[in-house]
Amino acid sequence: MKLFRNLLLVSVLFLGFTAAQAQSKVAHINTQELVQAMPETKQMEEELKKVAQTYDTDYKSQTNALQAKLKKYDAEAPTQTDTENAKRGAEVQELQKKLQLYAQNAQQELQKKQFDLYAPIEKKAQAAIKEVATVKGIQYVLDSSPGKGLLVYTGEDLMTAVKTKLGI
Numbered sequence: 001m002k003l004f005r006n007l008l009l010v011s012v013l014f015l016g017f018t019a020a021q022a023q024s025k026v027a028h029i030n031t032q033e034l035v036q037a038m039p040e041t042k043q044m045e046e047e048l049k050k051v052a053q054t055y056d057t058d059y060k061s062q063t064n065a066l067q068a069k070l071k072k073y074d075a076e077a078p079t080q081t082d083t084e085n086a087k088r089g090a091e092v093q094e095l096q097k098k099l100q101l102y103a104q105n106a107q108q109e110l111q112k113k114q115f116d117l118y119a120p121i122e123k124k125a126q127a128a129i130k131e132v133a134t135v136k137g138i139q140y141v142l143d144s145s146p147g148k149g150l151l152v153y154t155g156e157d158l159m160t161a162v163k164t165k166l167g168i
Contacts (some may be wrong), residue, residue, distance in 0.1 A: 025138040032145040035125050043118040051113055055106035062102065066095050 125142045133141050
């Protein structure tokens with residue numbers, strides 16, 4: 001009977017210790033919603049809109065110039081020699097390639113600008129999340145945005161112990 005009582009006492013203490021350790025604080029946040037609500041995001045969107053309008057205006061003016069030249073060459077084609085028409089055709093093709101390249105470069109520059117402007121906003125949001133988690137004693141913060149995962153992880157990491165167990 002004494003053995004049973006000691007075994008029961010040890011079991012209760014062990015379960016109590018395990019339950020106390022297992023009570024890691026976990027929270028969640030939708031970072032997409034957070035970032036969207038930040039005033040910096042609205043400023044970023046306005047700046048990107050201005051840059052996109054600039055590229056769009058340039059693209060449209062180049063397109064109009066190309067169309068005007070193409071219309072002129074089509075109207076003059078019957079009065080020109082075959083050599084001159086071939087030369088003009090090659091010129092138009094080259095201008096079309098340049099216009100296409102401009103559109104691709106503009107898109108890439110716009111994406112780069114968006115990334116450059118978004119990075120500090122994301123960093124500020126991450127820092128705020130981490131600070132709040134630390135103040136509240138939260139060990140794990142999960143991102144509840146669709147397709148996201150763990151943001152803050154200060155709990156025990158079992159990687160080292162498991163690698164040791166496996167001999168890795």
